[in-house]
Amino acid sequence: MGWESVQAVLAGILSSPVFILLVSLGIFVALAWLALPFALYGVRRRLDRIIEGLDRLQALLEDVPGGPPAAPAGERAGGPVREGAGLLDELREALRGAVPELQERVLDAGRVEYVHRRGWGREFACLSVLLENGRLRASFPLRELEKAYPRFSGGQFEQYVRAFLGERHGVLPASPPGADELAVIIQPGTRKGLEIFAGIVREQLWGSMTEEASP
Structure with a gap:
């Protein structure tokens, strides 16, 4: 009778909803504890990448010479079309150097x-x-980019553009904050602004694409 009573008590405990809930909670906590180092590693890796990107952008900013930008050679030659074509070539060169992985398509003489x-x-x-x-x-297309690449943050990308670029560098945001599409006007005058712009594309846009493609 004693052993049967013990078995009955054990059966009652094991079938108790409270016991099942506690066991489930314990399993969940154990799994979460095992996964915690991997989650922290991923967060630290992303923070390290952001810090490295900020350091590179800061180095570019510190290297910007003072004073008003010099007029480009195309403008001195007396032709806005030639000036614009030269500016487009400079941007293409900067993007090829910063993000060679992106495929460039020349749609016509003025569209890339x-x-x-x-x-x-x-x-x-x-x-x-x-x-x-x-x-x-x-x-x-910030919102479309966010849908295609979940690790990409349109808000963070826009903050980088507005914080690191401006009239001094000849790169001006032309769309209202929080818009679905971020438009940027690039004026002739300083190559350093193009390099900073290309660096932001490299760190914030391509970096998110690379993380998304990683296992």
């Missing part, structure tokens, strides 16, 4: 598109550049 190939037959247009009135208009 940058595409990310995500696999066989899968492409995503992440940046379009238009030459108009001797200036460049670069457009980023």
Whole structure:
């Protein structure tokens, strides 16, 4: 009778909803504890990448010479079309140096598109550049980028552009804050602004694409 009573008590405990809940909670806590180091490693890796990007951008900013920007050679030669064409060539060169992985498509003499190939037959247009009135208009579809690349933050990308660029560098945001598409006007005058712009594209846009593709 004694052993049967013990068995009955044990059976009652094991079948108790409270016991099952406690066991489930213990298993969940154990699994969460085991996964915690991997989660922390991922967060630290992303923070390290952001810090490295900020350091590189800061180095570019410190290297910007003072005073008003010099007029480009195209303008001195007396032709806004030639000036704009030279500016487009400079931007293409800066982007090729910073993000050679993006595929460049020249649509015509004044339009260039940058595409990310995500696999066989899968492409995503992440940046379009238009030459108009001797200036460049670069457009980023922020919301579409966020859908295609969950690790990409349109808000953070826009903050970088507004914080590190401006009239001094000849790169001016042309869209209202929080818009679905970020438009940037690039004026002739300083190559350093193009390098900073390309660096932001490298660190914030391509960096998110790379993380998304990583296992």
